[in-house]
Amino acid sequence: MPPRPDPARAAALDLLMQVLDEGRALSELTATTAKLSASERATAQRLAADVLRGLDRCDRLLKPHLRKRPALRTQNILRLGVAELAQGGAAHGVVDAAVKLAEGDRRSASAKGMVNAILRKMAEEAPATWGKMPVPMLPKWLRGPLREAWGDRTVAQMEKAHFAGAPLDLTAKGDPAKLAEATGGELLPTGTVRLHQRGQVSALPGFEAGDFWVQDAAAALPARLLGDVAGLKVLDMCAAPGGKTLQLAAAGAQVTALDISEHRLARVHENLGRTGLSAEVIACDVMEHEGQYDAILLDAPCSATGTIRRHPDLPHVTQGERIADLIGLQEVMLDHALHLLKPGGKLVFATCSLIPDEGECQVEEALTRHADLTVLPPEAPGIEPAWITEEGGLRLRPDIWAEKGGMDGFYMALMRKGDSEIR
Numbered sequence: 001m002p003p004r005p006d007p008a009r010a011a012a013l014d015l016l017m018q019v020l021d022e023g024r025a026l027s028e029l030t031a032t033t034a035k036l037s038a039s040e041r042a043t044a045q046r047l048a049a050d051v052l053r054g055l056d057r058c059d060r061l062l063k064p065h066l067r068k069r070p071a072l073r074t075q076n077i078l079r080l081g082v083a084e085l086a087q088g089g090a091a092h093g094v095v096d097a098a099v100k101l102a103e104g105d106r107r108s109a110s111a112k113g114m115v116n117a118i119l120r121k122m123a124e125e126a127p128a129t130w131g132k133m134p135v136p137m138l139p140k141w142l143r144g145p146l147r148e149a150w151g152d153r154t155v156a157q158m159e160k161a162h163f164a165g166a167p168l169d170l171t172a173k174g175d176p177a178k179l180a181e182a183t184g185g186e187l188l189p190t191g192t193v194r195l196h197q198r199g200q201v202s203a204l205p206g207f208e209a210g211d212f213w214v215q216d217a218a219a220a221l222p223a224r225l226l227g228d229v230a231g232l233k234v235l236d237m238c239a240a241p242g243g244k245t246l247q248l249a250a251a252g253a254q255v256t257a258l259d260i261s262e263h264r265l266a267r268v269h270e271n272l273g274r275t276g277l278s279a280e281v282i283a284c285d286v287m288e289h290e291g292q293y294d295a296i297l298l299d300a301p302c303s304a305t306g307t308i309r310r311h312p313d314l315p316h317v318t319q320g321e322r323i324a325d326l327i328g329l330q331e332v333m334l335d336h337a338l339h340l341l342k343p344g345g346k347l348v349f350a351t352c353s354l355i356p357d358e359g360e361c362q363v364e365e366a367l368t369r370h371a372d373l374t375v376l377p378p379e380a381p382g383i384e385p386a387w388i389t390e391e392g393g394l395r396l397r398p399d400i401w402a403e404k405g406g407m408d409g410f411y412m413a414l415m416r417k418g419d420s421e422i423r
């Protein structure tokens with residue numbers, strides 16, 4: 001029997017095969033790492049993400065050593081080895097683990113000698129060359145529209161931010177300054193606590209007590225734009241996994257958290273339970289939901305192109321084929337949100353997309369469809385004037401705050417229906 005490969009590396013390989021061969025998103029693959037310990041799971045996810053971020057560099061380094069393209073499993077074993085060696089992994093351990101992975105499956109067993117020979121060479125070459133190689137580019141389907149919207153220089157900076165990955169951002173249930181002190185994090189101007197050392201979230205002080213939840217600095221802003229929501233009846237229209245629901249509930253709103261996905265809503269229940277916060281949770285298509293609300297947060301389904309730092313699989317599992325449908329869905333959801341909003345109520349429309357058709361253009365067009373709609377100035381601590389767009393929304397990109405560790409790409413706008421204001 002071949003020796004058992006290291007479980008974290010075996011799971012990382014399994015994740016890569018499913019992303020690159022089957023086009024499945026990492027977020028769908030929780031079963032692959034379910035039986036691992038928390039630290040093995042974190043290692044497997046980190047290794048797979050490192051390969052996906054640096055795929056282009058791995059392949060450029062491997063190319064001169066391959067006479068023909070090996071089978072995908074062998075190719076992924078080599079990519080895993082190269083990425084680990086480039087990040088300073090100990091040569092003996094990395095090569096040995098890769099050989100065991102090759103031996104452990106008939107699809108790659110015959111390539112074990114080649115894996116051994118190539119990775120031995122890579123042990124010297126990869127650490128010396130990796131940092132001098134070009135930053136991996138976005139795929140054409142996304143690079144084209146982004147260049148048109150933001151220009152070549154900005155797109156190159158976004159690609160740099162995608163390659164650098166993301167720090168761990170936390171939103172405090174209570175005082176963010178106290179959370180920053182307890183966790184040793186940096187308190188950002190917008191109120192997010194940022195940890196520059198990524199570790200096991202559940203091992204952080206205050207996790208069990210529900211003192212915080214994981215949420216990117218940009219993703220924490222849409223709920224803050226609604227201002228003081230204490231006592232208001234607020235609908236979180238697309239709520240799962242619930243980061244914004246928790247913010248609204250922590251701010252004292254009477255929240256209805258709605259989502260079409262029961263599976264994703266399980267995370268909302270889990271998060272509410274851990275933090276001791278409450279919200280009415282409804283599983284349904286928002287287009288079938290009726291009611292009247294003082295304020296609404298519509299964090300609409302979108303291309304998620306703003307989250308590539310955290311989801312490096314995204315450019316490999318889509319060609320942007322759903323974007324046109326998503327734009328249509330965002331438009332009808334925005335109109336339905338206005339139907340559910342009381343006169344004088346406030347609405348935040350948000351998407352974690354870098355594409356203006358899913359952000360700025362949606363709001364411009366909604367203003368032409370609804371004469372009673374006004375964009376209000378976005379006011380929340382830490383917002384910089386340069387982020388404010390022509391129509392009055394906020395445009396956030398991964399290259400913003402590069403020196404602080406960046407932020408996800410997001411668009412958001414605060415709007416009011418009618419002239420007078422509730423409260």
Ligand SMILES: C[S@@+](CC[C@H](N)C(=O)[O-])C[C@H]1O[C@@H](n2cnc3c(N)ncnc32)[C@H](O)[C@@H]1O
Binds near residue numbers: 237239244284
């Ligand atoms: C961007 S995510 C929401 C993230 C969430 N607001 C948070 O902060 O954790 C978009 C959500 O929209 C939900 N969704 C998509 N179509 C929907 C529909 N027709 N009705 C309700 N929810 C829908 C998806 O299931 C997904 O959870």
